[in-house]
Amino acid sequence: MPLATILYNYWRICYQTAWQGSPKLRNRADTLRLREFSCSSRSTPTLMNEPTDGFVPDLSRRDWIASVASALGLSVTAATLPMLLSACNTPPSAPSPAQPDRPQPDPRTALVEQLAEMIIPQTDTPGAIETGTPAFVLHFMRICATTQEREKFDRGLAKLEAVAKTQQAGPFTTLTSEARTALLHKLDRGQTPFDAADKAFFSLLKSAVLLGYYTSEAGATQELAFLPVPGAYRGNFPFAQVGKAWSLPG
Amino acid sequence: MSGDVFIKSTKEIFDAIVVGSGITGGWAAKELTERGLRVLMVERGRAVEHRKDYVGEAVPPWKLPHRGRVDAKTVESQHAVQSTCYAFNDATRHFFGNDRDLPYATAQGRPFSWIRGNQLGGKSLIWHRQSYRLSDLDFEANLRDGHGVDWPIRYNDLKPWYDHVERHAGISGAMDGIDVLPDGVFQPPFEMNTVEKRLKEKIEAAYPDIRMIIGRCAHLTQPTPEQIAIGRTVCMARNECQKGCSFGAYFSTQSSTLPMALATGRLAIATDAIVHSVIYDPHTNRATGVRVIDAETLESREYVAKVVFLCASTLGTTQILLNSSSEHFPTGLGNSSDTLGRYLMDHLYGAGARGRVEGFRDEYYSGRRPTWPYIPRFRNVRERHAKFIRGYSLGGSGYRDGWRSFGVREGFGIDFKRRIREAGDWRFSLSGSGEMLPRADNTVRLHPTLKDKWGMPQLLIDCSFGENDLAMYRDMAETSAEILDRIGVKDIEIERVETSEDHPPGLAIHEMGTARMGRDPKTSVLNRYNQCHDVPNVFVTDGACMTSSAWQNPSLTYMALTARACHHAVEQLKRGDL
Known part of the structure; x- marks a missing residue:
């Protein structure tokens, strides 16, 4: 398979909605024969920490969980979808605080x-x-x-x-x-x-x-080349096959 | 996890209480429930649910407002200690403790870094996952040279339990046939890259006593049907493990032991419950349960059980035992030997060398391997070193410079951008992990006056490297540089650790030894089954139990000791001995 196709597939796995699932993932699902997705809707308990700042998990997390479910061969059905989504709708454990005061334009x-x-x-x-x-x-x-x-x-x-x-x-x-x-x-x-x-x-x-x-x-x-889910480690990999450096640290 | 698994107050008398939910707490819960016991797991932190609560996972870097760095104000006010851990960043920091809420004291001029993972899953979520067996070279070390007391067990006592935990956890590695690093039950190893393979040949040709293997790690490379059945799958080589792994590819409580324990229907969990002390009944000479402080309401509660397993991390467990004082045990439960809180050890990390490898510009790798080449101990195996006893391993790594390295390189502009795109030079590094000797004066005690916000006495840690430790540190740096030079690596930079300030003890996050196992109740806290000599229904199976530190990453040994202790506890319970 050409590298571009591989990269494209991983991109899909990672960052696109996977409700429909790709044929490639369905194959994996068959291989793994997984039956259930152990994810419940228990509410997130309060956090001892009080982060003053943090990232904002966005909808891509929802896609992510769905796509992992798909990659693991967990069938996403009308019954399981709300459960999966509830996993994404609960407040994150590192909630984003109010936006800090917008600074004055920096003269530099x-x-x-x-x-x-x-x-x-x-x-x-x-x-x-x-x-x-x-x-x-x-x-x-x-x-x-x-x-x-x-x-x-x-x-x-x-x-x-x-x-x-x-x-x-x-x-x-x-x-x-x-x-x-x-x-x-x-x-x-x-x-x-x-x-x-x-x-x-x-x-x-x-x-x-x-x-x-x-x-x-x-x-x-x-x-650079972005490969969020490499799938495996390959130690003998000609540079020419990717043609540029990876952006995520090795 | 269904809602009724989580409890707060209860009148139930459990068969066993497991304090802590990290690597050993998870194993204790799994083993005890699978053997028919009704178990309460008590965790001081919040619940963390597999997948759902891995909020930093799969967030691309441009979606992180500080691109992975944590803002300086938060670091300073809440994570001054935790931020010194290599794995601490904006996508993982919610799995590290808050230093403001978790204060501890250190002796003047003797820094100690206490890295905390107080949540369901503990540090199993953020561990380094390197998994090695100890050998009899390690179990006999104290007896041979007189430092510390003799281990009450030998490799053959633990071997079946190593097999047992490896089979479930899933360890990737090769059968290398090395005496000092016994082989185990492995899934296929990760491969070395082209440069590492070439340098391995050169190292092994130049040094007959040295072998370079691929590191063994708790990652699935060929999941078993049992692993697949609990939702685990093959490692995707993202190497972003400490954010949590929705593939369940590395061993953690959430991915591995908790689903098994929950499946028995015999596990209850109390989160946000800080164990204040173990309750002791002098009439029966047994523990009857634990007293906890509710992390949110500060209410005090008691949980009752026939057996108590302390798996609260080395220092957490030690704090609980020291705080469990009574008329019978004025200096802490099970401390008739006065060894509780002594012999604190860590590993010697931070010394090594690295340099540039010429050529191989057409070679690269794909994927981010979660393990690295590994040179098992070679010092004091056949020949005696003149300057120190015991030994160390060297972790290696061959990689091409990425954009992060170019800030210190000269250049800017179109050509600079092109050089980064074409990937930098190959580099190779070696970095030591050495054995620290047990010393009675490396201690942890309760601070006489300082308390945390829950009213628990703070720990006062007094720990420093000794002469043997520092001599070993010197050799690690110099030998690493010598090896690199011998195999033709250029521009060698040496990383030395000469004082505790350079790399404080604790920062290897292998703190251990403060409730050690031993044969004699007069000189140790625990017997050969991790059972308190003084109070037989109290077991300690986290790092506190270690009689010596050995030189290997210890978690796999903690797992095996825990499983073995659980088996023993259940046998004794059945016989009515507890």
Whole structure:
């Protein structure tokens, strides 16, 4: 079977409604001969923890449970469907809290957009800006980073801007493309007027950009190969067969 | 799970109470109910239902607002300790304890990381799933070198029980024929990738005493009809196990032992019930049940049974026993030997080396294997090492650098993006897992004044690595680097652990030994059947029972000891001995 077909099938298993089930899954169902789905509708007890934030399990979880049921060969009938759905309608154990206060627009947005797109530019696939990566980087630094990381980030951006202003014509975003690239190469290597601390800042920025980009839908599924349910591990697998790196960590 | 399985208050006298619902609690519930006992499982955390409550599973990364990271405020205020565990992230954190609600104290300058999984299923939901047997090299170690007391059992006592638990749990692995790591009942092994196979050849050619095998793990690769019948199926190689697995492909209470126990119709479960103490009757010298605190209402309740199994995790069980003081046992139930709360051990993790492997640019792998190559212990097997006793294993891994590695690589722009798409260099790493010696001064006690929000005395943990431990740590790092160098790995980076701060004890999450088994009631808490020397109807089968730590991941041994103890308890009950 061509790889594209395999990938497509797994995609279906994972993220599409599987009430109808694919023929492939029906075969598996026959093989496994499973009879029942041990899922009841007991309500979720209250949680001791009080998460201040969390992800929002959405309807894709409903599809997921149905598709696992299907993959396991559990027949989804009029009788079992409400039971399966009830598994998805109960509040998650890590409930999403109220949206945090929307922050003021960050004055560094333009600068971070420019840097992120320079690190991961648009090619035959979207780049950093199109995938919302700059906003994620600022979100990440505000919400997830340690105090140390945040200070490093703030200092590094300020230094880059200061260098652009004193040694070049003006703010970084107003420089010519060549000047920006030349400056970034120096920053990347920690060369004068930058130092090791500045290099470490750029490394932090790059890590945040890569996290934002390669976990975005386009970064994970178009730029790289996305295989949420591999089905098995194959240790002798020619690179050419997939042609690009996997987006989910191995 | 039907509604009437879950109880709160009851006047019923159970045959057995099992405290805890993790790996050993689940096994105790399964074995005791299947042998005809009416069992109450008491769990301090909330109920977690298979599939339904795996809320982090199958959520694609772009649907996670922080893309898997947990926001810093939550980490700082609620998960300062738990977040140091490798498996802690935004899709798993609901299966880790809340450090704010679960405080403990440590001795000045001696950090200890206590990783908690307080929910139905316990840490069986988030464990590392590596499954190895101990051998007589381990069971005879204390006797041979005088550290700790002699194990009251040998490999042959446990072998049939290893067989028993492996058959049910489902362990994938190869028959490797290695003396120090006995083979078992295996499903087909995962395969090594091309680079790992090549490096295995080189390592085994260069070191006659070293074998590199594929790690044995509690994952189904060829499910049995019995496993399929309870809704388990083959591992999909997602390696996102700690989010929970709807395929039931790895062993957990939810996937494996709980359905079996429930099927007997003889199991009741009390969740959100924190065991305060074991109730002791001095007239009969028996435990009569447990006193619990309701996690939500703080009400006190009692549950009554003929036998009590403590499977509440090493430190959880120890806390309960220490808190079960009476006129007869002023320092804790079953502590006439003064060994309860002593000899705390973990494993020596965190030291090793890694480097770059040249070539193999056309080779890759597909799928995310939930296990890794494994070099079983080779130190102090045939020859004696000059600097330390006992030994360690090395876990290995061959992989290509993914995008996460490129933040520290030079470059940006179109070429940088292309390099990431083409997958990075191959790397190979080795990382140790070493045996920690039992020492009387590595202790856990009840804090004299501090209590948690339920009024339970906090634990005060005083644990540090000893000289032998640190000497072994040095050898792990240096030997790993030496092996890599010898087989041609480049750009080698060494990871050392030189103090407890570098990798605090506890962080291997193999804490054990604080209610050890032994032959002599004067020097141990438990007998050869995990039965309290002092109070014969109290059994402890979690990690607290371990007489030495050995060097293997311990959970499989806990399972086997639990099944064996259950068998013994039922026999004694039938004879009227309890």
